[in-house]
Every structure is written in C-alpha cells, then in structure tokens.
Amino acid sequence: MKLDLDQLRELIRLLDESNLTEIEVEHDDDRIRVRRDPAPLVGAQATQSVATAGAASSEHPSDVPAPVDENGTYVTTPFVGTFYRAPSPDGEPFVEVGDSIVPGQVLCIVEAMKLMNEIEAEVAGTIVEILGDDGKPVEYGDRLFRIEIS
Amino acid sequence: MFEKILIANRGEIALRVIRSCRERGLRTVAVHSEIDADALHTRLADEAICIGPADPTRSYLHIPAIIAAAEITGADAVHPGYGFLSENPEFAETCAQCGLEFVGPLPDQMRQWGDKVTARALAKSLGLPTIEGTELLEDVEDAIKKAESLGFPVLLKASGGGGGRGMHILHSKEEVRAVFETARTESRAAFGNDALYFEKFIERPRHIEFQILGDKHGNIHVLGERECSIQRRHQKILEEAPSVALSDEMRSDMSATIRRAMSEVGYISAGTLEFLLDESGELTFLEMNPRIQVEHPVTELVMGIDLIGEQIRIADGQPLELPERPLSPRGHAIECRINAEDPDTFAPSPGMITEFHMAGGTGVRVDSGVFGGGRVPPHYDPLIAKLIVHAPTRVQAIAKMRRALSETIIGGIRTNIPLHRRILAHPAFEEGRFSTRFLDELQA
Numbered sequence: 001m002k003l004d005l006d007q008l009r010e011l012i013r014l015l016d017e018s019n020l021t022e023i024e025v026e027h028d029d030d031r032i033r034v035r036r037d038p039a040p041l042v043g044a045q046a047t048q049s050v051a052t053a054g055a056a057s058s059e060h061p062s063d064v065p066a067p068v069d070e071n072g073t074y075v076t077t078p079f080v081g082t083f084y085r086a087p088s089p090d091g092e093p094f095v096e097v098g099d100s101i102v103p104g105q106v107l108c109i110v111e112a113m114k115l116m117n118e119i120e121a122e123v124a125g126t127i128v129e130i131l132g133d134d135g136k137p138v139e140y141g142d143r144l145f146r147i148e149i150s
Numbered sequence: 151m152f153e154k155i156l157i158a159n160r161g162e163i164a165l166r167v168i169r170s171c172r173e174r175g176l177r178t179v180a181v182h183s184e185i186d187a188d189a190l191h192t193r194l195a196d197e198a199i200c201i202g203p204a205d206p207t208r209s210y211l212h213i214p215a216i217i218a219a220a221e222i223t224g225a226d227a228v229h230p231g232y233g234f235l236s237e238n239p240e241f242a243e244t245c246a247q248c249g250l251e252f253v254g255p256l257p258d259q260m261r262q263w264g265d266k267v268t269a270r271a272l273a274k275s276l277g278l279p280t281i282e283g284t285e286l287l288e289d290v291e292d293a294i295k296k297a298e299s300l301g302f303p304v305l306l307k308a309s310g311g312g313g314g315r316g317m318h319i320l321h322s323k324e325e326v327r328a329v330f331e332t333a334r335t336e337s338r339a340a341f342g343n344d345a346l347y348f349e350k351f352i353e354r355p356r357h358i359e360f361q362i363l364g365d366k367h368g369n370i371h372v373l374g375e376r377e378c379s380i381q382r383r384h385q386k387i388l389e390e391a392p393s394v395a396l397s398d399e400m401r402s403d404m405s406a407t408i409r410r411a412m413s414e415v416g417y418i419s420a421g422t423l424e425f426l427l428d429e430s431g432e433l434t435f436l437e438m439n440p441r442i443q444v445e446h447p448v449t450e451l452v453m454g455i456d457l458i459g460e461q462i463r464i465a466d467g468q469p470l471e472l473p474e475r476p477l478s479p480r481g482h483a484i485e486c487r488i489n490a491e492d493p494d495t496f497a498p499s500p501g502m503i504t505e506f507h508m509a510g511g512t513g514v515r516v517d518s519g520v521f522g523g524g525r526v527p528p529h530y531d532p533l534i535a536k537l538i539v540h541a542p543t544r545v546q547a548i549a550k551m552r553r554a555l556s557e558t559i560i561g562g563i564r565t566n567i568p569l570h571r572r573i574l575a576h577p578a579f580e581e582g583r584f585s586t587r588f589l590d591e592l593q594a
Binding site for chain 2: 079080081082112113115137139140141142
C-alpha cells in the first residue's frame with residue numbers, strides 16, 4: 001500500500017466527518033495512521049505563582065491535551081516539578097476524591113524552580129481519582145486527577 | 151566529583167555526553183520532549199524526564215522546565231551539548247543560581263564571544279590576526295560609507311547570526327542600497343536582533359578552526375585544527391583533521407598565538423576559534439564558538455583525547471593534564487555528517503527509519519542518536535549520525551570513508567550519503583585542493 005495521496009485524502013476526509021481522533025489502516029506490512037489531537041475538554045491552567053526567588057517566570061498558556069478515555073477526563077501537568085496537594089506542608093489538601101469542582105478552582109500545586117504554580121480546574125465535575133503522589137516529582141503531561149464531568 | 155549530570159539536549163550529542171559520563175561512573179539524566187519519549191537518549195540515560203511538547207521553545211529551549219528536571223532528579227551539573235541553550239548566558243547564570251554547575255564557559259565569556267563584532271575587537275586586542283571588518287552599521291548611508299572604506303566586495307552579516315544564515319555578498323553601493331533594509335528585517339526575524347556589519351569578502355577561502363580547552367586554573371590547551379571547508383549553504387557537512395593546507399610551522403605558530411591570547415582572558419571549557427585561510431596562506435580570525443562542536447570527534451581521534459570528558463573534569467574544577475610538548479596530530483580523521491535530507495535539494499526528509507545499519511570495522515566510529523524503527527521528527531536538526539574514520543594517512547582515511555559509506559544502509563528516509571560519495575570521489579577533494587566554494591562548484 002505505498003503511500004497514495006488519494007487514499008490519504010480519503011482517510012483525512014473520513015476523520016474530519018467523524019468524531020474519531022484516530023484512524024489506522026493496516027494492509028500486509030504497511031500501516032497508515034491519521035490522527036488529530038482531541039479538543040481539550042479539561043486542561044490545567046497555570047496561574048500566578050506565590051513564591052519570589054527572582055527566577056524566570058514560568059507562565060505560559062497551557063495546551064496540554066486533556067486525555068480522555070472511557071473512565072473520564074484527566075487533568076495533566078503543564079510543568080515538570082514537584083506535586084503538592086496542599087498549600088503548605090501541614091495544610092488541608094485543596095481537593096479530595098468525591099469533591100465537586102468548578103472552573104478556576106485550585107486543585108494542586110506543582111513547584112518548579114522554587115515557584116509554586118497553582119493548577120486550576122477548567123471544567124465543572126467531580127474528582128474521581130487522585131493520581132499524583134504528594135511531594136513526589138511529576139513530568140510534563142503526567143496525569144494528576146481523573147474527573148467526571150458534570 | 152559530580153555524581154549526576156543532566157544533559158540538556160537530544161540526538162547524537164546527548165548520547166555522546168551519556169557515553170563519557172558512563173565511562174567515568176557518573177549517573178545521567180536525559181530530558182526529552184513528548185515526541186522524543188522513545189528516542190535513544192531517553193532510553194540510554196539512567197533517568198529520563200519529559201519536559202514539554204515537541205516544540206523546542208517549550209521543551210529543549212525552556213529553561214524553567216530543564217532546571218525543574220535537574221531539581222527533581224538531584225543532578226549536580228548540566229551539559230548543554232551544542233545548539234539549543236549551549237550559548238545562552240542566561241541559562242548558564244540560572245544554573246549557577248540554582249546550585250547547578252554549567253558545563254561550559256562563564257556567562258560573561260559567552261557574552262564576550264557571542265557577539266561577533268565584540269569578539270573580533272577582543273581577538274584583535276589579544277594579538278590574533280583578525281579579518282577586516284566594520285563596526286555595526288547605523289543606516290543605509292552609513293553602510294555605504296563603511297563598505298566603500300572597507301573596499302568592495304564586502305560580506306554583509308548579522309551580528310547575532312549563525313549557522314551560515316543571513317549573509318549577503320555585495321559588490322557595489324547600489325547592491326548595498328538594494329539589500330540593506332531587507333537584510334535588517336530578516337535578521338530581526340531570524341535572530342531577534344537587527345544589528346548588521348560588514349566583513350571583507352574573501353573570494354575562495356578555506357575554513358580552518360582550532361580547538362581549545364581551558365581550565366579553572368588558567369591553563370589553556372590548544373589541540374590543533376580542523377578543516378571544515380566542505381559546506382552546503384555555509385553549513386559544514388564534512389570535516390577533517392589535520393588540514394592539508396597548514397604546515398607544521400603554521401600550526402605551531404598559530405597554536406602559540408592562541409594559547410597566549412586565551413590565557414590572557416582565562417577562557418574556561420571547550421571552545422573553537424574559527425579562521426579563514428586565504429589563497430596567500432594568511433589565517434584571519436573570524437569568530438569563536440564557546441561550546442563543544444559537532445565536528446569535535448576528528449580532533450578526539452587524531453589527538454587521542456576525550457573532549458567531553460575533559461569538559462566535565464574542567465567544570466568539576468580539576469586541572470588540565472597538559473603534555474610537556476604541544477601535541478601533534480596522529481594520523482588523519484574524516485567525519486561525514488549524515489543528514490536526513492535530500493542529497494540534491496537539501497530539503498529535510500523526516501519520517502520513519504525502516505532500516506538502519508551503520509558501518510563498522512577498524513578505524514570507524516559512529517556517533518548517532520537514531521535506530522531502525524525509530525522516527526526522525528520534523529521539529530529538530532536533520533543530523534542523524536556522524537560517520538568518522540581514522541587512518542594513518544589522508545589517502546587511507548579517504549579509502550576507509552568510502553568503504554564505510556558503502557556499508558551504511560539507511561532506509562525509509564532520504565539521506566545525503568550520495569552527496570558524500572560524490573565528494574569523496576572528486577579529484578580536487580582527493581588532492582586537497584578546495585575552498586568553501588567546493589560544493590557550490592560541484593553542484594553547479
């Protein structure tokens with residue numbers, strides 16, 4: 001199935017007309033996959049940090065695609081850093097499993113370069129699962145919370 | 151000694167640093183973008199941290215993400231490789247503020263040498279023969295005046311430029327008038343800096359560069375030259391050491407001059423001084439690259455030194471082990487840069503590598519960051535491998551490189567291997583008679 005432009009166009013058209021995010025066609029040893037990034041339903045917004053340290057600002061818009069599967073949607077981290085569930089070591093966690101959340105609500109902190117980056121909810125829903133471990137490192141794109149959208 | 155080094159880069163140079171670290175018992179941390187999750191540097195380092203999406207401005211160039219990765223892994227030092235943040239003094243400063251040792255020169259040294267006009271003036275004040283050039287150009291009238299006093303033809307260059315981009319050869323004041331404003335706009339767009347200047351245009355120069363190492367105790371080691379005249383669009387694609395165009399006397403005289411000059415400024419880490427060699431045999435300083443370079447392996451082979459390992463020792467504060475007498479090159483080394491690109495048009499050719507077999511055998515070294523079944527992403531440099539050979543003489547090195555290229559099989563993407571074969575088969579190349587115009591003339 002050498003790459004045939006017409007076939008490729010056809011696949012792209014199919015993808016466009018469907019609500020699928022990915023089409024994969026396999027024939028003998030050849031494989032073509034066409035995919036698009038899902039529209040972000042839930043993202044994580046970085047807001048102003050609280051600490052100073054004079055370090056470079058790490059503000060930038062988040063466009064981490066929110067992974068969606070049959071189990072709900074996920075809030076992922078737009079930063080490499082350390083995940084904190086509470087505003088201070090002995091403070092109450094921002095959220096617990098079962099809590100209802102609203103857009104703009106702070107869910108956790110990811111610390112990078114001594115800057116405390118608050119991660120906010122972008123949708124309303126319920127926290128179903130907390131996937132980050134308090135005080136442990138997270139990489140870019142790691143899933144932090146599973147949310148059931150209300 | 152450091153225990154853990156973070157490598158702020160990808161591809162073959164990230165692997166190159168991982169190798170020197172592993173041989174020295176140092177642990178390594180790779181950082182990678184999402185698209186590089188399966189890349190070799192990600193897989194071969196002791197730890198790997200995803201720092202952002204494929205777009206390099208949000209991953210490999212994103213300082214807070216790299217520093218945060220060093221913090222969460224407890225790295226002691228950062229090696230920047232080449233490209234990306236390797237010549238960014240703010241990055242070096244941020245590393246220092248965060249308690250990380252930056253494997254490279256001091257931030258002020260990067261600033262001094264990073265601006266080409268300042269670098270030329272500094273080199274001149276240090277007693278290096280420098281190419282004739284102007285101060286920064288104020289406007290088009292000032293440019294015409296300065297071009298006339300320098301004498302046509304002149305080369306219009308961007309002060310913040312690099313990689314051979316943003317240069318124009320101008321023969322008359324009419325051409326200056328026609329090009330000046332466009333060049334200024336281009337420069338602003340490409341380098342974020344619209345400062346332009348002129349250099350004397352040399353018709354058929356060779357590009358010769360000297361490798362240096364400086365430690366934190368004031369020692370400077372000059373490690374001979376590399377011949378880098380084989381360029382496409384002003385970008386090097388084949389390099390060798392030593393250069394057939396330098397006599398032993400020229401080499402040792404220039405080495406002594408460079409040692410004095412760089413001792414005076416207390417240069418730290420690896421650096422390369424680039425020169426043009428004109429047809430009368432005069433070497434003139436062009437610029438200084440304050441970092442490790444792609445073509446460093448040819449120097450490693452003929453000088454018997456691990457330049458990356460030395461950079462790490464220097465950053466750790468250890469003194470250079472200087473030989474009693476200046477080293478002479480042993481044998482001859484050639485490097486071919488294998489790029490994922492069309493060999494004729496140089497258009498990039500990213501995609502899936504279906505087959506990947508690199509040459510082997512005596513005297514053959516391969517530095518590569520890819521593998522069969524892996525992908526060459528379209529977001530980064532097209533360099534996928536460096537094929538390097540070492541032999542007792544230049545004739546034997548050429549024969550070895552031809553043999554090595556004939557063994558190399560890369561499927562699924564286009565590479566510039568056919569171009570390398572044509573270069574190595576050319577009589578002028580074999581005879582060592584060429585200038586930086588060689589490839590233009592070969593392709594014409």
